[in-house]
Amino acid sequence: MSQYSNPNLPSERAWDRQHSSYVWESSLRPWGRSLLFLIPLIVLSAALSWEAFRVARAAYQLDDISIPEIQKALREDPGNADLLHRLGSTYSIDSMETDQPEAVKYLRQAIELNPRRWDYWSDLGIACDFAGDTACSDQAFEQATALNPMTPAMQWALGNHYLLTDRPQKAFPAFRKLLALDPEYLGNTLRLCLRATHDPQAIYTEVVPSGHDAFPRFTFLMFLCSSADYESAMKIWAQMISGPDRSPDISLVRPFLDFLINHNQIDDAETVWSDLQHGGVLPPDTSQQAANILYNSKFESSPLNAGFDWHISNSSDLEFDLSDPNGYQGGKCLRIDFPVGRNADYDLVDQVVRVRPNTRYQLTAYVRSNTLTSGSGPRLRAVEMGCSNCVVQTSDPTVGTTPWHSIDLEFMTQPQTKAVKISFWRPQERLYSRDITGTVWLDNISLHAVDAPRPDVNQARSR
Numbered sequence: 001m002s003q004y005s006n007p008n009l010p011s012e013r014a015w016d017r018q019h020s021s022y023v024w025e026s027s028l029r030p031w032g033r034s035l036l037f038l039i040p041l042i043v044l045s046a047a048l049s050w051e052a053f054r055v056a057r058a059a060y061q062l063d064d065i066s067i068p069e070i071q072k073a074l075r076e077d078p079g080n081a082d083l084l085h086r087l088g089s090t091y092s093i094d095s096m097e098t099d100q101p102e103a104v105k106y107l108r109q110a111i112e113l114n115p116r117r118w119d120y121w122s123d124l125g126i127a128c129d130f131a132g133d134t135a136c137s138d139q140a141f142e143q144a145t146a147l148n149p150m151t152p153a154m155q156w157a158l159g160n161h162y163l164l165t166d167r168p169q170k171a172f173p174a175f176r177k178l179l180a181l182d183p184e185y186l187g188n189t190l191r192l193c194l195r196a197t198h199d200p201q202a203i204y205t206e207v208v209p210s211g212h213d214a215f216p217r218f219t220f221l222m223f224l225c226s227s228a229d230y231e232s233a234m235k236i237w238a239q240m241i242s243g244p245d246r247s248p249d250i251s252l253v254r255p256f257l258d259f260l261i262n263h264n265q266i267d268d269a270e271t272v273w274s275d276l277q278h279g280g281v282l283p284p285d286t287s288q289q290a291a292n293i294l295y296n297s298k299f300e301s302s303p304l305n306a307g308f309d310w311h312i313s314n315s316s317d318l319e320f321d322l323s324d325p326n327g328y329q330g331g332k333c334l335r336i337d338f339p340v341g342r343n344a345d346y347d348l349v350d351q352v353v354r355v356r357p358n359t360r361y362q363l364t365a366y367v368r369s370n371t372l373t374s375g376s377g378p379r380l381r382a383v384e385m386g387c388s389n390c391v392v393q394t395s396d397p398t399v400g401t402t403p404w405h406s407i408d409l410e411f412m413t414q415p416q417t418k419a420v421k422i423s424f425w426r427p428q429e430r431l432y433s434r435d436i437t438g439t440v441w442l443d444n445i446s447l448h449a450v451d452a453p454r455p456d457v458n459q460a461r462s463r
Contacts, residue, residue, distance in 0.1 A: 067090055067091070071087065081109075081110045084109045088103045088110060088127065092123070093126075098130075103127040104124065107123055116147065118144045118151070119144075122154060124136075125141040126157065137165070150181065152178055158171075159178060168197045172202070172206035175189050175207045176207050179207070189207065190207075190208075200233075200236065201232070201236075212244075214245050214248055218253070218256060225259045226259075234268050248281065253272070253306070254306040256272070257269055257272050257307045261307065261352050266385065273308050291446075292447060292448060294351060294353060294422070294447045295309055295351065295353075299322050300332075308354070309351065310349050311351065313349065316340075317338070317344060328444050334443065338372075338437050340437075341435040341437045342436070343435050343436065344426075345426070346426040349424050352419050352421050353420050353421075353447060355413050355417060355418070357417050358413060358414075359413050360413075360450050361450065362410050363409050363447050365444060365445040367402075367407055367441060368404045368440070369400065369402045369438065369441070371400070372401075372438035372439075372440060373436055373437045374433050376428065377397035377398045377436070377440070380394060380395040380407055380423070381394045381395075382409060383421040384417045385421060386416065404443075410450070424442055
C-alpha cells in the first residue's frame with residue numbers, strides 16, 4: 001500500500017458539517033462593510049497608477065537627450081539607473097556638453113544601482129577611454145565582457161577600446177570573435193583596422209576569418225585595392241591561392257580581377273589570371289593559335305564575363321545566342337539580335353588583351369547581317385587602356401543585309417600601353433536611320449602583331 005493513501009471524501013464532509021460552527025463568516029451586503037475592503041484596494045491602485053505615471057513621464061523625458069531635460073527627469077525619479085546612465089553617456093558623447101569627469105561620475109552611479117548591465121559597464125569604459133584613464137576602462141570592459149561575451153556590440157566596443165589605447169594585438173581577437181558572431185560587421189571592421197594599424201598582413205592573419213567561406217578574404221582584397229594598395233593585395237592573393245583558396249569560385253575572383261584590369265594594373269591582373277589557369281579554375285584555351293592573342297576567340301566555351309575573357313553586354317535591349325549553328329566556316333558563332341529598336345550605344349562584346357608597346361597590331365573578324373536598320377551598324381573597336389588621349393580606332397560598320405565578310409583595322413600601340421580593349425561596338429546614330437533593329441553574326445575574331453600595315457587592309461577610321 002502506498003504511504004500516501006487515497007482521501008476518505010465522505011468522512012471529510014461529515015467532519016466539515018460537525019465543525020462548521022467554528023468558521024467565521026461575514027456578509028458584504030451592508031455598504032459600510034464593503035467600503036472596508038474596497039478603500040485599501042483603491043488606495044493601492046492609485047499608488048501604483050501614480051508610480052506608473054511618474055516612471056512613464058521620466059521615460060518620456062529620457063527621449064530628449066539634452067542634459068537639462070535628463071536632469072529634470074532625474075528630479076522626478078532620482079533612483080532611476082537608466083536616467084543616470086543616459087546622463088553620463090550624454091556628458092561623454094555630446095559634442096556641446098562633453099565633460100568626461102561628470103560622465104564617469106554618473107555612469108558609476110548607474111552601475112552602483114544596477115551592476116548587472118553590461119552596456120553600463122561598456123559605456124563607462126568608453127567614457128574612461130575619452131578621459132585617458134586606461135586602468136578604469138580596462139576594468140570596465142573586463143566587467144562588460146564577463147557579463148555579456150557573446151553580443152556583437154560588446155566585441156565591437158572591446159576591439160575599439162584596444163585600438164584606441166594602441167594595443168592592436170588585443171583588439172584583433174575581439175574583432176575576429178565579432179566577425180564569427182556577426183559577419184555583417186565585416187566591412188566596418190576591415191575599414192577600421194586598416195585605418196588604425198596600416199598593417200594588412202596582421203589583419204589578414206589575425207582578423208579576417210580563415211574558414212571555408214572565402215568571401216571575407218576576397219572582400220579584404222577589394223578593400224586593399226580600393227585604397228590603391230595593390231602590393232599588399234597581391235601578397236595576400238599569393239597566400240590565398242597557395243593556401244585556403246587554391247580553387248576559388250570565379251564569381252568571387254571576378255570583382256578583384258576586373259578591378260585590377262579597369263585600373264590598368266595589367267601585370268597584377270595577368271598574374272591572377274595565370275594563377276587561375278594553373279589552378280584549374282580557368283579552362284585552357286586550346287583553340288588559341290600562337291599568333292592570335294585573343295582568348296576564346298571563337299566563343300568555343302561560354303564567356304566568363306571576367307578578366308581576359310569576353311564580357312557580354314547585359315543590356316535588356318539585346319538578345320545573344322553563343323551557339324548559333326550558322327558560323328562562317330560551318331561551326332557555331334555568336335548571333336546578336338536587336339529586337340527593341342533603340343538608338344543606344346552598345347558595347348556588344350569586349351575583351352581586354354595584353355599587348356606590347358610600340359607594336360602594330362591587326363584586328364580581324366567575320367560578320368554577316370540581316371536587315372540592320374540603322375546607318376550606325378556594329379563595328380570593331382580598339383581602345384588602348386590607360387591612355388585617355390589616344391585615338392580610338394574602328395573598322396567599317398556593318399549595315400543592312402550582308403553575307404559573311406571580313407572587317408578589320410590596324411593600330412599602333414603607344415610606348416606606355418600594356419593592354420587594349422577590343423570590342424564589337426555599336427555607337428549611337430547622330431543623323432538619321434537612328435533606331436537599330438535586325439540581326440548580326442560574329443565569328444573568327446583574331447588579333448595579330450604585324451611588322452607593317454598590310455596593303456589590302458580596310459582603312460581604319462578614327463572615332
